[in-house]
Amino acid sequence: MIKVVDLKKIFRTDEIETTALDGINMEIKQGEFVSIMGPSGCGKSTLMNILGLLDNPESGEYHFLDQEVSKYTERQKAQLRKENIGFVFQSFNLIDELTVYENVELPLLYLKMSSSERKKKVEEALERIQMMHRKNHFPQQLSGGQQQRVAVARAIVCNPKLILADEPTGNLDSTHGDEVMKMLTELHEGGTTIIMVTHSPTYAEYGSRTVHLFDGKIVTENFSGVFHL
Numbered sequence: 201m202i203k204v205v206d207l208k209k210i211f212r213t214d215e216i217e218t219t220a221l222d223g224i225n226m227e228i229k230q231g232e233f234v235s236i237m238g239p240s241g242c243g244k245s246t247l248m249n250i251l252g253l254l255d256n257p258e259s260g261e262y263h264f265l266d267q268e269v270s271k272y273t274e275r276q277k278a279q280l281r282k283e284n285i286g287f288v289f290q291s292f293n294l295i296d297e298l299t300v301y302e303n304v305e306l307p308l309l310y311l312k313m314s315s316s317e318r319k320k321k322v323e324e325a326l327e328r329i330q331m332m333h334r335k336n337h338f339p340q341q342l343s344g345g346q347q348q349r350v351a352v353a354r355a356i357v358c359n360p361k362l363i364l365a366d367e368p369t370g371n372l373d374s375t376h377g378d379e380v381m382k383m384l385t386e387l388h389e390g391g392t393t394i395i396m397v398t399h400s401p402t403y404a405e406y407g408s409r410t411v412h413l414f415d416g417k418i419v420t421e422n423f424s425g426v427f428h429l
Contacts, residue, residue: 202228207260209246220246222416233388235407236397243416244397252364253277282310286355290367292347294339301335304353325353345376365396381406
């Protein structure tokens with residue numbers, strides 16, 4: 201599903217160059233659940249942004265669904281994103297002025313879908329996360345755990361092939377964090393490919409593989425508890 205070859209990313213200012221990614225090579229198959237770990241500043245979020253077609257690499261190749269997409273135009277990337285990728289962020293990124301229902305519906309508005317079809321998909325997603333009873337509430341009326349569940353519903357409402365979760369439990373206590381991980385596990389078991397950045401070794405173990413980054417490089421990979429250098 202995903203293949204990156206010698207991926208590099210450099211951030212430049214007038215005075216300094218910072219290498220965020222330094223020759224990343226990896227493959228992710230359809231249906232995998234991959235956890236990405238590493239210290240702050242090691243390139244995790246930069247890699248996620250490139251995988252999510254939100255940023256461009258400095259050099260290297262990025263193959264997504266058998267297409268080399270690193271040089272795609274913004275319009276081409278936007279089309280691929282909205283048809284194939286769901287995002288879950290640490291800070292929820294819900295829109296305060298929209299209800300729970302409207303937040304979940306938002307990705308569907310870009311797909312030129314009929315209102316009846318949108319209603320069906322939104323209600324299915326809210327039922328899945330057990331939040332139908334809160335559909336007319338606003339984000340500020342919800343707990344952090346409930347907000348993250350709504351963010352997951354928004355990510356899955358289009359039935360994406362890939363979910364990118366960037367520290368999805370970072371702002372949650374352990375009980376609500378466990379709830380979110382349970383939902384991601386269920387999605388994975390249903391065939392969705394998941395890539396998750398986490399600082400938690402416990403939550404990383406939910407993945408079938410853990411990739412460790414340091415200074416923009418992959419230093420180890422952990423398959424089922426066995427490290428491979």
